[in-house]
Amino acid sequence: MAIEPAHEYDQIHYDDAPSVETVPGPKTKRLLKQQNRLDSSAVAYPNDIPIAFEEGLGATVRDVDGNTFIDMFGGIGVLNVGHSNPYVTEAVHEQVDKITHTIDFPTEPRIELLEKLDKIAPGSLSGNNRVVFGGPTGSDAIEASMKLAKYNGNGHGFVAFRGAYHGPTSGAMSLTSNKSFKKEYTPLLPDIVHAPYPYPFGQDKTEADAVVDALDEVRAIVEDPYSGVANPAGIVVEPIQGEGGVITPPEGFLPGLKEITEDNGLTLIVDEIQSGFGRTGEWWASEWYETTPDVMTMAKALGGIGLPLSATMYHEDLDTWGEGAHAGTYRGHVVAMRAGCRAIEYIQDQNLLSHARDLGTYIRSRLREAADQSKQLGEVRGKGLFIGAEFVDANGDPATDLVDEIQQYCYERGVLVWTAGRYGNVLRLLPPLVLTRSQAEIALDIVTEAIAERSD
Ligand SMILES: Cc1ncc(COP(=O)(O)O)c(C=O)c1O
Incomplete structure (x- = not known):
């Protein structure tokens, strides 16, 4: 086993992520329209994030309009070694x-x-x-x-x-x-x-x-x-x-x-x-x-x-x-x-188990700090890079709309996050284990900004 330096975990990403102009862009809109016409009514994911993928590398993905995202949901927990990991x-x-x-x-x-x-x-x-x-x-x-x-x-x-x-x-x-x-x-x-x-x-x-x-x-x-x-x-x-x-x-x-x-x-x-x-x-x-x-x-x-x-x-x-x-x-x-x-x-x-533990601790601590600005962020939990943040309103009821708004805010700024929970009121992060510390910092700047902006 020999992993070339160029294929080490911090090297296998698009450098420009996040970089987003208009989303959804014109090509994405066209594909979504075609999908709507041809595909099953059971299609679900694009209803939350209207994105059409072109290519992916490590913890980053590009849509068909050339927008580049940091991927914090990793194909819903599939891409642990990253998109199209070259090794x-x-x-x-x-x-x-x-x-x-x-x-x-x-x-x-x-x-x-x-x-x-x-x-x-x-x-x-x-x-x-x-x-x-x-x-x-x-x-x-x-x-x-x-x-x-x-x-x-x-x-x-x-x-x-x-x-x-x-x-x-x-x-x-x-x-x-x-x-x-x-x-x-x-x-x-x-x-x-x-x-x-x-x-x-x-x-x-x-x-x-x-x-x-x-x-x-x-x-x-x-x-x-x-x-x-x-x-x-x-x-x-x-x-x-x-x-x-x-x-x-x-x-x-x-x-x-x-x-x-x-x-x-x-x-x-x-x-x-x-x-x-x-x-x-x-x-x-x-x-x-x-x-x-x-x-x-x-x-x-x-x-x-x-x-x-x-x-x-x-x-x-x-x-x-x-x-x-x-x-x-x-x-x-x-x-x-x-x-x-x-x-x-x-x-x-690449020692990705210990990397996942360290990065997970960092991400949870950033989310917990965000709880100081949002009374609606009730709990941050998880282990490693399996992370959830549950949002509730002043009565303790699920703040589902808020989580949708956070997801949308992040998407518009080039960070893909997902949701979970009985009422969809949990922000779920499942990034590839190859996510780097600096990508996590950028992504969490955007996620915590979304929480602060969108919370009451
Ligand atoms: C814990 C768990 N079990 C089973 C499944 C089903 O796996 P699949 O969608 O590949 O059939 C999932 C899918 O999300 C899951 O999260």
């Missing part, structure tokens, strides 16, 4: 010219990725795991994890959490808590119960009490003979809830869930699709809580530069499936596997 694209080009689709026949990149994932696996999963590749999206990994837990356990139900997002396929949607997202498709999977996730903000309780209450509830669902849930197979949890609002559980929650699963012979499935692959400054967010999952789902950043790849890692004791018991045509995307290997190497070589 990754080099291998991708090579691989595309060799072979691209290999189902589950062995290839060197596949074996290399399995070996690399084993080395970076959390806790005792390292050295004791198996990995199944199925379909290419995160939801596919969630479906696989549920099948695996059912196959190995005595039950079929799951405990999931309020505020959870696990994807749009039927099983994943059953675990997801957003009612409007799923209400047209019920009945979904039966025997799924949503327990409270510890989320003390705005409630009259301490962090410790929030954990105790949440764990008591989960334990009751599993152990109370009259809880109504006859046959749970497992518990499915995001170690930090992403779509739910970067809800970062206090200490004790994940270990408490592990204890409940162990006491009751259940499988603990930790969904690392958004929180994993270095996002929080550890390879996996579960490491912050010193809890080893039985099963762990991964996707998003796994494909290196946004190539579709998901996987489910599980303890080798659960490796009981027979031949072909879990399948998927696209389970051998060898280009994405190669990209995943390169991304792991890049994160290691």
Whole structure:
């Protein structure tokens, strides 16, 4: 592995970001109009930020009109090593010219990725795991994890959490808590119960009490003979809830869930699709809580530069499936596997985990300072570069419009940020881990200015 100086993490960006004239520009408007005419009515993202991308490099992107942005949402948590990271694209080009689709026949990149994932696996999963590749999206990994837990356990139900997002396929949607997202498709999977996730903000309780209450509830669902849930197979949890609002559980929650699963012979499935692959400054967010999952789902950043790849890692004791018991045509995307290997190497070589921890601390401290100018900025949370800032009005109600205005203000000045939360009142930052300190300073100048300008 040799990363050329020109490809080091602070070198791989457009120098001129941010540089914005009029947004949306004329070419962007034309593409948006065409998209409106041709594409599905389900298209969502351009309704929040009307942008049409032309190219991207590192933590910067350009639209079709030549405006250049600092990207603080990174393809919604996918581009951890940055847009078109040259160390990754080099291998991708090579691989595309060799072979691209290999189902589950062995290839060197596949074996290399399995070996690399084993080395970076959390806790005792390292050295004791198996990995199944199925379909290419995160939801596919969630479906696989549920099948695996059912196959190995005595039950079929799951405990999931309020505020959870696990994807749009039927099983994943059953675990997801957003009612409007799923209400047209019920009945979904039966025997799924949503327990409270510890989320003390705005409630009259301490962090410790929030954990105790949440764990008591989960334990009751599993152990109370009259809880109504006859046959749970497992518990499915995001170690930090992403779509739910970067809800970062206090200490004790994940270990408490592990204890409940162990006491009751259940499988603990930790969904690392958004929180994993270095996002929080550890390879996996579960490491912050010193809890080893039985099963762990991964996707998003796994494909290196946004190539579709998901996987489910599980303890080798659960490796009981027979031949072909879990399948998927696209389970051998060898280009994405190669990209995943390169991304792991890049994160290691460039020390991006510790960089993410330091930069995350800096960004959170800038946001907390901004809270002095905005009474509406209620809480700043997260770990590493998984960052949320929740806004509420004087009555403590969600300040959704304010967050939309902040997002728009930033976009007009060349910084892309995203939102999250039950009511869309959380500003969510998921920048590539290659974001530099000086880019973060510029971006945070604009974000904090937006907060000061737009708050009451
Ligand atoms: C925690 C989590 N799980 C699952 C998913 C679903 O992944 P995908 O959209 O790739 O199907 C997402 C997507 O945002 C996610 O954030």
